[in-house]
Amino acid sequence: MQLFLESLFNGVAIGSVLLVAALGLAIVFGLMGVINLAHGELMMLGAYSTYITQLIFKQVSFLKPFYDSYVIVAIGIAFLVSGTVGVLLERTVIRRLYGSPLETLLATWGVSLILQQFVRSVPLAYASGLVVALFLGLFSPLFISDYLLSGAKGKLIRACTWGFSALVGVATGGILSSLVSKLSRASARNVDVTAPSWMRGGIDFVGITFPKTRLLIILITVISVLVVIFFLDKTAWGMRIRAVTQNRPMSDCLGISTETVDIITFGIGSGLAGVAGVAVSLLGSVGPNVGGNYIVGCFMVVVLGGVGNLLGTILASFSIGIMTDLIGAGRLLTIWPDMPSPIASTIDFFATTSMARVMIFALIVIFLQFRPTGMFPQKGRMVES
Amino acid sequence: MKLSKRIFAGLATASLAVTVTACGGSDSSGNFDDTVTVGILHSLSGTMAISESTLVDTEKMAIEEINAAGGVTVDGKSYKIEYIVEDGASDWPTFAEKSKKLIDQDGVPVVFGGWTSASRKAMLPVYESKDAFLYYPIQYEAQECSNNIFYTGATPNQQSEPATDFMYKRSPAAGGDFFLVGSDYVFPRTSNTITKAQVKQLGGKVVGEDYLPLGNTEVAPIISKIKVALPDGGIIVNTLNGDQNVAFFKQIQDAGITPSNGYYVMNYSIAEEEISTIGPEFLEGHYGAWNYMMSIDTPASKQFAKNFKKRWGSDRVVADPQESAYNMVYLWKQAVEDAGTFDDNAVREALVGQTFDAPQGPVEVMANHHLSQTVRIGEINAEGGFTILEETGVVEPQAWNQKHPSSKGYACDWTDPKKGEKYRM
Numbered sequence A: 001m002q003l004f005l006e007s008l009f010n011g012v013a014i015g016s017v018l019l020v021a022a023l024g025l026a027i028v029f030g031l032m033g034v035i036n037l038a039h040g041e042l043m044m045l046g047a048y049s050t051y052i053t054q055l056i057f058k059q060v061s062f063l064k065p066f067y068d069s070y071v072i073v074a075i076g077i078a079f080l081v082s083g084t085v086g087v088l089l090e091r092t093v094i095r096r097l098y099g100s101p102l103e104t105l106l107a108t109w110g111v112s113l114i115l116q117q118f119v120r121s122v123p124l125a126y127a128s129g130l131v132v133a134l135f136l137g138l139f140s141p142l143f144i145s146d147y148l149l150s151g152a153k154g155k156l157i158r159a160c161t162w163g164f165s166a167l168v169g170v171a172t173g174g175i176l177s178s179l180v181s182k183l184s185r186a187s188a189r190n191v192d193v194t195a196p197s198w199m200r201g202g203i204d205f206v207g208i209t210f211p212k213t214r215l216l217i218i219l220i221t222v223i224s225v226l227v228v229i230f231f232l233d234k235t236a237w238g239m240r241i242r243a244v245t246q247n248r249p250m251s252d253c254l255g256i257s258t259e260t261v262d263i264i265t266f267g268i269g270s271g272l273a274g275v276a277g278v279a280v281s282l283l284g285s286v287g288p289n290v291g292g293n294y295i296v297g298c299f300m301v302v303v304l305g306g307v308g309n310l311l312g313t314i315l316a317s318f319s320i321g322i323m324t325d326l327i328g329a330g331r332l333l334t335i336w337p338d339m340p341s342p343i344a345s346t347i348d349f350f351a352t353t354s355m356a357r358v359m360i361f362a363l364i365v366i367f368l369q370f371r372p373t374g375m376f377p378q379k380g381r382m383v384e385s
Numbered sequence B: 001m002k003l004s005k006r007i008f009a010g011l012a013t014a015s016l017a018v019t020v021t022a023c024g025g026s027d028s029s030g031n032f033d034d035t036v037t038v039g040i041l042h043s044l045s046g047t048m049a050i051s052e053s054t055l056v057d058t059e060k061m062a063i064e065e066i067n068a069a070g071g072v073t074v075d076g077k078s079y080k081i082e083y084i085v086e087d088g089a090s091d092w093p094t095f096a097e098k099s100k101k102l103i104d105q106d107g108v109p110v111v112f113g114g115w116t117s118a119s120r121k122a123m124l125p126v127y128e129s130k131d132a133f134l135y136y137p138i139q140y141e142a143q144e145c146s147n148n149i150f151y152t153g154a155t156p157n158q159q160s161e162p163a164t165d166f167m168y169k170r171s172p173a174a175g176g177d178f179f180l181v182g183s184d185y186v187f188p189r190t191s192n193t194i195t196k197a198q199v200k201q202l203g204g205k206v207v208g209e210d211y212l213p214l215g216n217t218e219v220a221p222i223i224s225k226i227k228v229a230l231p232d233g234g235i236i237v238n239t240l241n242g243d244q245n246v247a248f249f250k251q252i253q254d255a256g257i258t259p260s261n262g263y264y265v266m267n268y269s270i271a272e273e274e275i276s277t278i279g280p281e282f283l284e285g286h287y288g289a290w291n292y293m294m295s296i297d298t299p300a301s302k303q304f305a306k307n308f309k310k311r312w313g314s315d316r317v318v319a320d321p322q323e324s325a326y327n328m329v330y331l332w333k334q335a336v337e338d339a340g341t342f343d344d345n346a347v348r349e350a351l352v353g354q355t356f357d358a359p360q361g362p363v364e365v366m367a368n369h370h371l372s373q374t375v376r377i378g379e380i381n382a383e384g385g386f387t388i389l390e391e392t393g394v395v396e397p398q399a400w401n402q403k404h405p406s407s408k409g410y411a412c413d414w415t416d417p418k419k420g421e422k423y424r425m
Helices: A002-031 A039-059 A061-092 A101-121 A124-143 A151-179 A212-234 A236-246 A248-253 A258-283 A292-305 A310-328 A331-335 A341-350 A353-370 B002-028 B049-068 B092-105 B117-130 B160-169 B186-202 B220-229 B242-254 B272-278 B299-312 B320-339 B344-351
Strands: A202-205 A208-211 B034-042 B072-074 B077-087 B111-113 B134-136 B149-151 B178-183 B206-212 B234-239 B263-267 B287-290 B355-358 B361-365 B371-380 B386-395 B410-413 B420-424
Touching: A002 A039, A002 A208, A002 A212, A002 A236, A002 A258, A002 A292, A002 A310, A002 A331, A002 B220, A039 A061, A039 A101, A039 A124, A039 A151, A039 A258, A039 A292, A061 A101, A061 A124, A061 A258, A101 A124, A124 A151, A202 A212, A208 A212, A208 B242, A212 A236, A212 A258, A212 A310, A212 B242, A236 A248, A236 A258, A248 A258, A258 B242, A292 A310, A292 A353, A310 A331, A310 A353, A310 B220, A331 A341, A341 A353, A353 B206, A353 B220, B034 B049, B034 B092, B049 B077, B049 B299, B049 B320, B072 B320, B077 B092, B092 B111, B092 B117, B111 B117, B111 B320, B117 B134, B117 B149, B117 B186, B134 B320, B160 B186, B160 B234, B160 B263, B160 B287, B160 B371, B160 B386, B178 B186, B178 B220, B186 B206, B186 B234, B206 B220, B220 B242, B242 B263, B242 B272, B287 B386, B299 B320, B320 B344, B320 B355, B320 B361, B361 B386
Parallel strands: B034 B077, B034 B111, B111 B134, B134 B149, B178 B206, B178 B234, B234 B263, B263 B287
Antiparallel strands: A202 A208, B072 B077, B287 B371, B355 B361, B361 B371, B371 B386, B410 B420
């Protein structure tokens, strides 16, 4: 029983990291069909946002008493940062490449390299300033009435908002770099996010230690999934997103602004990558390459679950998680210690992390041979396919 | 068109002026009869850049020190050392390519370079085929002995063997079972093969081992294996690489694998630089084994740390790989002066037997092209340094490990043409 619980917990813990990382991709790749290889780098930006938030909470005197709760603030900030960069990416690159998956793949891979080098060579304070400027520049027109934005004066006003955003961005960069000296220099060195003390250690329950960070990540994952399901199923914009996914020309004819839907979908998908970045930063170190470690797993989860199906993504990540623990930790041997020796030695051979990975990928490949569309294939007539 | 030409001309003049002043500046700092150019080849970009750039800094410092003290004197003529820095870009074929460039195009008499075993293995055929020289400064798995490489880092018997001995006999977990964790590549696998043989000899038991693929940070399965294999604490030998350590130590602490619960981790890849990255709060109470530790309380060691901080910034630290890199530049200088020429073969002969008062204490170049050096075991403290617990005498290097089943009974001796790379003792 204890063994079962421990294995289940470990499986769920590994699975929820995969799920939170793949959730954004499930939306971007699953619903929009965009192969976004920069998804991992959007996660990385989320992880760096956590780091910056942590430093700000440590340095700024009036935030110090709230240091213990910085992780929760970081989730919001990471969502906004990655979402903003995602929207910029959609507006500038992906928009022009809809319907040509190969070009999208190459372009987003290029973007991922640019983002990696960006965090290496730009001081984080100024990088944050740039993101703030982009955020204001991209979203402030939403709060200005359409009347002001129309005609010749509209152009002027738009230019003014960008100018204002740039100023705020420069100011943010300047203030941050003078406040927190660690952010004022560019560095390729990996940085470290330290969980506040209430999140360190574990909870002992029925003889098993449940690490608190793992519990928090499971919680973040559950909340993100619920919010996404609620948003897609119950809100007007969610319905529009689903409509555009199912039939783009028809939705367009019915008066749905597909362009806005694209921006929102991509923005949310990217923002979720940022949330995943927060989760990942609690487990390991934060560096330019952190996203690259997760991207293959993310695509695997989405493909295995069935493109365009959230339930599939959820099931796929948990089954990969549980399999990783079962194979990698050699659980079967503990459950059934006196199995015939040829089987035992085979299982023992695969009971290392490296070999478990090989085994899982092999199993996924075999599974996809029989069910090429994943666990839950998209049903119905898709106009674009 | 005209304008751009003019700008270009302006730039060219400006850069020329800079070069001229730069040369003028260096000439006035001392009177040299000639210059000699050496090669420095480490990763300045990519994943290894963080570690390898510290070696470039140290090598530059050593060269500057030598120049300030009058340069290299060969045949009564004083030479100023100049260097060409090439970027291996964390990409092993690039290391081989840049080595060819340094040897053929720049004609350097010696290259200081490399960090990972993979980069060394990629460069080795280049140096052997061109009969050129590589100085390699990292502690590594040994099982190699090239006539064209000088290894100034520790071999397993100068790091992991004394460490295993300490853990099994004198650590708080003495007599306990071993669990081996490493990244999945040649160094951890070879090192663990040796550790397994040694633990068996000592009468202990290795109850499990696991390897994490490079770049993977999901350590949950390893943690559950450790808890099954070592339910009441024990000894964990860790050869994980760089970032993977961060994930490992953060998560084992959460899972209750801590010194206070009887789990002690001995690390072979964590030096002062890595402690500050991972965070001392995760590492306190665990162990490390090195030849050089920043906390060595001798004037030479303190001077080395002080000079480095003065040259590169007060927040910098020095660690074992840097000390090895520093030593090799000086050893090369001494050998050249003894040989009286920059010629490869003469220098190679003169190098064996060279001694140097390194920051770690005296080192000597042995016939197998490795260094005899001191081994230290330290406990990681809250300040991010090591509290040195034990110090061996000078340990002679074994290029072919005597505990590894494939190399037992073999040795390497380049001073005797009959013996060479691998002979039966």
